[in-house]
Amino acid sequence: MEKLFSLGFNRRSVLGLAAAAPLLAATRSAVAADSLGFGELYGKYSVLGLEFSEKVKKLAGRQVAIRGFMAPPLKAEAAFFVLTEVPMALCPFCSSDADWPDNIIVVYLDEKQTFTQPSQTIEVRGKLEFGSWTDPETGFVSLLRLRQAEYGTV
Amino acid sequence: MRKIFAALVVSTVLAGAAQAATVYPLDRATILTASPFDFKVEFNSVVKPEDVKITVNGQDYKTVLGKEVQFVAEEKNKDKVLGSAVILRGLTIATAGDYKVEVSAGSETKSVTWNVYGTGAAPKAKNVIFFLGDGLSVAHRTAARIMSKGMTEGKANGRLNLDDIPPAAFIGTSATNAVATDSANTMSAYMTGHKTAVNAIGVYADRTPDSLDDPKVETIAEALRRQTGKSIGIVATSEVEDATPAAVVSHTRNRNDKADVVGMLLDAKPDVVLGGGSAYFLPQATAGSKRKDDKDYIKLFKDAGYSVATDKAELAANINANGLLLGLFHPGNMDVTLDREFLKKGTVDKYPNQPGLVDMTKVALDRLSKDQDGFFLMVEGSSIDKMSHPLDWDRAVIDTIEFDKAIGLAREFQKTNPDTLIVVTGDHTHGVSIIGTVDDEKPGTEMREKVGTYAEAGFPNYKDENGDGYPDKIDVTRRLFLNANNGPDHYETFRPKMEGPFVPAIQNEKKEYVANEQYKNVPGAVFVQGNIPKSGDSGVHSVDDVLLQATGPGAEGFKGYMEQSDVYKVLADALALGSKQTN
Numbered sequence A: 001m002e003k004l005f006s007l008g009f010n011r012r013s014v015l016g017l018a019a020a021a022p023l024l025a026a027t028r029s030a031v032a033a034d035s036l037g038f039g040e041l042y043g044k045y046s047v048l049g050l051e052f053s054e055k056v057k058k059l060a061g062r063q064v065a066i067r068g069f070m071a072p073p074l075k076a077e078a079a080f081f082v083l084t085e086v087p088m089a090l091c092p093f094c095s096s097d098a099d100w101p102d103n104i105i106v107v108y109l110d111e112k113q114t115f116t117q118p119s120q121t122i123e124v125r126g127k128l129e130f131g132s133w134t135d136p137e138t139g140f141v142s143l144l145r146l147r148q149a150e151y152g153t154v
Numbered sequence B: 001m002r003k004i005f006a007a008l009v010v011s012t013v014l015a016g017a018a019q020a021a022t023v024y025p026l027d028r029a030t031i032l033t034a035s036p037f038d039f040k041v042e043f044n045s046v047v048k049p050e051d052v053k054i055t056v057n058g059q060d061y062k063t064v065l066g067k068e069v070q071f072v073a074e075e076k077n078k079d080k081v082l083g084s085a086v087i088l089r090g091l092t093i094a095t096a097g098d099y100k101v102e103v104s105a106g107s108e109t110k111s112v113t114w115n116v117y118g119t120g121a122a123p124k125a126k127n128v129i130f131f132l133g134d135g136l137s138v139a140h141r142t143a144a145r146i147m148s149k150g151m152t153e154g155k156a157n158g159r160l161n162l163d164d165i166p167p168a169a170f171i172g173t174s175a176t177n178a179v180a181t182d183s184a185n186t187m188s189a190y191m192t193g194h195k196t197a198v199n200a201i202g203v204y205a206d207r208t209p210d211s212l213d214d215p216k217v218e219t220i221a222e223a224l225r226r227q228t229g230k231s232i233g234i235v236a237t238s239e240v241e242d243a244t245p246a247a248v249v250s251h252t253r254n255r256n257d258k259a260d261v262v263g264m265l266l267d268a269k270p271d272v273v274l275g276g277g278s279a280y281f282l283p284q285a286t287a288g289s290k291r292k293d294d295k296d297y298i299k300l301f302k303d304a305g306y307s308v309a310t311d312k313a314e315l316a317a318n319i320n321a322n323g324l325l326l327g328l329f330h331p332g333n334m335d336v337t338l339d340r341e342f343l344k345k346g347t348v349d350k351y352p353n354q355p356g357l358v359d360m361t362k363v364a365l366d367r368l369s370k371d372q373d374g375f376f377l378m379v380e381g382s383s384i385d386k387m388s389h390p391l392d393w394d395r396a397v398i399d400t401i402e403f404d405k406a407i408g409l410a411r412e413f414q415k416t417n418p419d420t421l422i423v424v425t426g427d428h429t430h431g432v433s434i435i436g437t438v439d440d441e442k443p444g445t446e447m448r449e450k451v452g453t454y455a456e457a458g459f460p461n462y463k464d465e466n467g468d469g470y471p472d473k474i475d476v477t478r479r480l481f482l483n484a485n486n487g488p489d490h491y492e493t494f495r496p497k498m499e500g501p502f503v504p505a506i507q508n509e510k511k512e513y514v515a516n517e518q519y520k521n522v523p524g525a526v527f528v529q530g531n532i533p534k535s536g537d538s539g540v541h542s543v544d545d546v547l548l549q550a551t552g553p554g555a556e557g558f559k560g561y562m563e564q565s566d567v568y569k570v571l572a573d574a575l576a577l578g579s580k581q582t583n
Helices: A011-016 A021-025 A054-059 B002-015 B061-065 B138-149 B183-192 B220-227 B258-268 B297-303 B312-316 B337-343 B357-368 B383-388 B393-416 B564-575
Strands: A042-044 A063-070 A080-084 A105-109 A121-134 A141-153 B022-024 B030-032 B037-042 B053-056 B070-077 B080-091 B097-105 B108-117 B127-133 B167-172 B231-239 B272-276 B306-309 B324-328 B375-381 B420-426 B432-439 B478-484 B490-492 B505-507 B513-515 B526-528 B546-551 B560-563
Touching (some): A054 A121, A063 A141, B030 B564, B053 B061, B127 B183, B127 B393, B127 B564, B138 B432, B138 B478, B167 B564, B183 B220, B183 B564, B220 B231, B220 B258, B220 B375, B220 B564, B231 B357, B231 B383, B258 B297, B272 B357, B297 B306, B297 B324, B312 B357, B324 B357, B337 B393, B357 B375, B357 B393, B375 B393, B383 B393, B393 B478, B420 B564, B560 B564
Parallel strands (some): A105 A141, B127 B375, B127 B420, B167 B560, B231 B272, B231 B375, B306 B324
Antiparallel strands (some): A063 A080, A080 A105, A121 A141, B022 B037, B053 B097, B070 B080, B167 B546, B420 B546, B432 B478
């Protein structure tokens, strides 16, 4: 696991060789990133509110790498996408965009990248940010974000 | 040709040749005497106020209705002018009978007839317990009986609690705008006596984009508050602001206005509210909130006198307490029985102390029954539906067994409180049937060949050795095979989903639902081609009638085929909601 995160992305190769499995080995990133798992986002789950984990608080503002699945964009023009722990149906039980699970991460891309298939595991790197924030264009409320992010398939 | 036709339509509209305005309540609406409702007429063109003529039973409407309408010169959807309208909010009609409402403006005319009905002066029932199995279909009942009780030589080895409540009526569930239906408009019909459009609750669906301005009708909670001193309870395993529990108290064109529904719950102040959905009670700054404002409804409910329970222990501590009770046990929908009690999947690791429907129903009954005036309690088995959508039949059936156990509590209560009417029904059905069994012991590796039909089905081998009413194991070697007649592309695994609820299809970048490849490599899984549009993520509701059962005083009012909205009339009569019972 540790070894993986010392390896970097090359966006061009990501786009060009989307189907190639060993592509993370392509180049080395200049920026080191700490790994963060979906199981490590919250320190406490409560009906009356969640508490971010110490790890999230410690890594805030730093480069982190998270693996997950890309949910389809909310709107074609949205500057972000939602990273989920498992491939998911958008709100499986109703027709609203509001009912996402609490363990999602909103990813703001540094530059536009092509979208992947929903069952494709991706690794996203970006600057971690936590706390409630409402996207001014879409009104989408997020608790955890990766800014200036980029991603590659795994 | 098409172009010419379109041009003709346009010119017809412009010329205002005879066309129909729309009147709410719709034609053939049934209205409880003295219950407030909004009257609205939508014209398809812009008309002059002086041209609007409204008569009721041939007289000027003001003479009969006693109030004057408000004229809206232009209703708009963004920049598009939809036409003029007149609105009269909070109208009541005191005297039962047929009311023919005739409306005209220029060449637009419309005539509708409402039936205003009264009730007996004295209530037949002191208490009403309304059990709503969301999506409850015949297959769920049959499977619950076989899984829970077993079957020998074609005869059930035991009976469910709901097996001893007489079937009373078949219910037609269609919406005002479609033959198909959803949990909002269906529960709204039960709880208001008016049919409405898909996704709407406690309102007729008008044409304006605002979802909170639609013509309202009275909910049962409002009628109970207006006419009686009865307590009101709402118990669900879904979010308490989800469509079914919301319909007891709310008014919105869009069931997804969940943040607003929480405010409506507070306005209605039910004495007991138990379920999931805390995320819509938390101010947006709190992690886990789904609100988009700073309102703290936990605090607001406490300020209004509510005790707040957030887990099983806090709920149990509240059994005999007095006062108002809000129990919220999950930020979203509560985990289903199979996960909560047996497999510990879903989100049970995060929220390990959730009560079940039986625990919640018990607390609700204990508290509400202290009211000398009686009570109305709505209990929803929410996840029968929420697990039927993703085709997770084992979870849907185990939740049906739990729902039945809650009915058992009510039946016990009824023995010592015979002045209690119990209704058990679904809001709509699912396209699900049991076709036989899947037998792992059959030869070969192809799971499809292990499906037993006709005589080859044999009997399933679930066991309930600990006698808790649930099968000891769900993944037995010969199990019931349930199937939906519709769905998205998915993989059929022929097995219970032991790792958590089934997610049959996921969305791709074209917003189409494709089979979830997570299940592709399950041994023997087969691809099932979907037969609904690719925008559909899961199995859909069916249009089939719902079976309604009832026992207790007033149950004789249910019979034959009934429109869903007519069920309210029977409830209103049992509770004498047409007569004032408080000073």
